[in-house]
Amino acid sequence: MKTSGAELFFDEERCKRAENLVGLKGYVTIITAEVTPASEVTSSYHDLWHVEQSFRMSKHDLAAPRSITTPATPIEAHLTISGRATVDTVLDRPDNSLNP
16 A cells, blocks of 8 residues: 555555565575575575574473472572571681681
8 A cells, every 4th residue: 555645545566566576585695696606595594494493492391390480489598508608608717707
């Protein structure tokens, strides 16, 4: 659709252009044709599905274990362990300081 002031009309030229482009696929790269021929660039893009497939994960793979989904418990446990380790480290030093 195209507008001309308040008037709205169908843009046949753009529609024909779009019909001619249906099914075409383009690849954009910064590599010049002299360095790498277009056929090699196209075949490299076609092989990308192998890379994409290796990074795909199912929702099951990403699901957190049940114990971690409870928000307060793991945080409190981490803080307790970290605090206790800090206290033990300080008490093991002769001057009881945090400096190494």
